[in-house]
Amino acid sequence: MYVLTPLERAWHYRELIRAVVRRELASRFRGSILGWLWAILGPLVALGVYTFTFSHAVGIPHSAESIGISGYVLSIFAGLTVFNLFGELAYRAPGLLHEHSQVIKKSIFPSETLAWTATLRSSVYASISFALVLVFQLIINHKVPPTALLLPIVVIPFLLFLLGITWFLMALGSFTRDVVHVMISIVPMLMFATPIFYSIQDVPHSMQIYFHLNILGNYVEMTRDLLLFGRLPDLLVYLGTAVVSLFIFGFSYRFFMQYKAVFVDVI
Amino acid sequence: MSSDVVISCKGLGKAYQLYVHRNDQLKQILFGFWRRFHRQHWVLRDVNLEIHRGERVGIIGRNGAGKTTLLQLICGITRPTHGSIETVGRIAPILALGAGFDPDLTGRENAMIGGAILGLRRAQVQARLEAIADFAEIGDFFDQPLKTYSSGMASRLAFAICVHADAEIFIVDEALSVGDAAFAIKCDAFFREFASHGTIIVVSHDLTTLQTICSRVVWIEDGEVRAFGKPSDVINAYRGNLDTLVA
Numbered sequence: 307m308y309v310l311t312p313l314e315r316a317w318h319y320r321e322l323i324r325a326v327v328r329r330e331l332a333s334r335f336r337g338s339i340l341g342w343l344w345a346i347l348g349p350l351v352a353l354g355v356y357t358f359t360f361s362h363a364v365g366i367p368h369s370a371e372s373i374g375i376s377g378y379v380l381s382i383f384a385g386l387t388v389f390n391l392f393g394e395l396a397y398r399a400p401g402l403l404h405e406h407s408q409v410i411k412k413s414i415f416p417s418e419t420l421a422w423t424a425t426l427r428s429s430v431y432a433s434i435s436f437a438l439v440l441v442f443q444l445i446i447n448h449k450v451p452p453t454a455l456l457l458p459i460v461v462i463p464f465l466l467f468l469l470g471i472t473w474f475l476m477a478l479g480s481f482t483r484d485v486v487h488v489m490i491s492i493v494p495m496l497m498f499a500t501p502i503f504y505s506i507q508d509v510p511h512s513m514q515i516y517f518h519l520n521i522l523g524n525y526v527e528m529t530r531d532l533l534l535f536g537r538l539p540d541l542l543v544y545l546g547t548a549v550v551s552l553f554i555f556g557f558s559y560r561f562f563m564q565y566k567a568v569f570v571d572v573i
Numbered sequence: 574m575s576s577d578v579v580i581s582c583k584g585l586g587k588a589y590q591l592y593v594h595r596n597d598q599l600k601q602i603l604f605g606f607w608r609r610f611h612r613q614h615w616v617l618r619d620v621n622l623e624i625h626r627g628e629r630v631g632i633i634g635r636n637g638a639g640k641t642t643l644l645q646l647i648c649g650i651t652r653p654t655h656g657s658i659e660t661v662g663r664i665a666p667i668l669a670l671g672a673g674f675d676p677d678l679t680g681r682e683n684a685m686i687g688g689a690i691l692g693l694r695r696a697q698v699q700a701r702l703e704a705i706a707d708f709a710e711i712g713d714f715f716d717q718p719l720k721t722y723s724s725g726m727a728s729r730l731a732f733a734i735c736v737h738a739d740a741e742i743f744i745v746d747e748a749l750s751v752g753d754a755a756f757a758i759k760c761d762a763f764f765r766e767f768a769s770h771g772t773i774i775v776v777s778h779d780l781t782t783l784q785t786i787c788s789r790v791v792w793i794e795d796g797e798v799r800a801f802g803k804p805s806d807v808i809n810a811y812r813g814n815l816d817t818l819v820a
Binding site for chain 1: 589590596598599602645648649650651652664666673675677678682685687689690691693694695
């Protein structure tokens with residue numbers, strides 16, 4: 307019930323969520339000449355910069371020598387894609403209710419759907435990046451690990467985790483504007499606590515357990531394992547991460563709904 | 574609740590919490606159990622109303638009397654502080670016409686979203702798009718971005734969407750002045766037809782119009798119901814009260 311209620315409500319509002327996501331996607335590149343090409347060009351430029359940096363400017367870490375520059379660049383790129391999905395939502399969520407205050411105050415708009423539309427919108431761009439990773443792997447290695455097919459089992463709990471975070475930050479952010487500033491200082495810090503430019507194997511054994519407490523890091527590692535290295539994630543880590551994600555999802559939804567009618571009076 | 578009562582308010586009260594500092598709201602949530610960080614401002618007090626299916630109820634009162642808050646409570650946008658409110662059936666509110674419109678989207682796209690907010694299925698909205706455009710009389714502008722619309726056109730579009738939402742309760746806030754005389758006649762015809770099966774709630778300062786279209790009128794003063802009954806009686810009492818204020 308804990309997890310099913312929010313899913314059932316989202317299904318109920320699926321038409322609205324779809325219409326709003328469509329609007330957000332359509333409006334992002336409206337008025338630009340290249341339009342949707344930007345969604346591909348952006349990640350391509352990033353990949354180019356990483357490749358140049360690690361092949362010419364600085365070398366790659368010792369531990370990454372086995373996978374080579376292209377492998378290392380793709381692994382950073384995949385890691386950043388996962389992390390940026392979180393970062394983008396963490397920055398955006400606290401202001402989401404303020405952004406839509408007109409429609410929330412004056413119409414019967416179900417504000418909980420804003421978390422879905424924000425998460426889905428960001429996921430569409432992230433999936434373009436993931437598709438690029440697969441394309442580059444095909445070009446470089448002429449094959450994609452079969453474990454890439456299992457990506458949904460990691461992506462689904464990850465999306466629920468992101469939804470939970472978004473609901474929680476939306477609720478907090480409606481009461482105080484400070485949440486945005488807290489996020490601006492926390493997110494970059496989290497980026498270094500997350501194995502993006504390094505792998506969790508590079509961390510001393512005694513400290514790895516703490517790194518596994520970082521849910522986000524687990525998602526980065528599991529995505530890379532499936533998408534790049536053809537490894538199955540550790541079952542224990544996977545289950546732990548998924549259970550915590552479901553808990554955050556369910557808890558944040560209830561937290562949000564408890565204060566939902568109050569937001570109208572405070573934003 | 575008897576079968577033909579569609580809106581029932583019992584002892585309804587709404588207080589807004591006034592905070593001296595913005596962040597007191599957060600303190601209230603975290604530490605509210607021990608201390609109170611706000612003053613209460615009662616916007617509505619002890620409102621008891623029963624509205625039946627097929628009624629056309631007008632709400633009158635001076636600015637700040639609590640009319641909009643009452644509508645927000647009926648729509649379920651905000652929760653009552655005291656008492657209870659029950660409603661039956663789908664509500665189409667035009668609290669502020671077109672509040673949810675996106676200026677960069679076309680009328681058609683906005684109609685899709687508006688319909689979805691009101692709880693319509695995608696196929697249902699699509700089937701009604703032409704009827705909506707027709708009713709709103711916006712012609713070729715339907716496929717232009719909303720920012721190119723005049724305010725009258727945008728209001729007519731919002732009105733048209735609500736008209737086609739299969740609502741059982743229709744809520745109109747100051748919207749009677751939408752459009753020109755021809756559109757007003759069309760709205761009037763719609764209201765008459767709608768009243769045969771649905772319920773209409775209208776907030777307006779246009780007392781003459783209210784007197785002709787409403788079956789009952791509520792007068793709200795300082796958050797309390799001063800009178801609820803026959804339009805001519807309530808409106809006359811309200812007018813008399815206004816006169817004493819001016820004199």
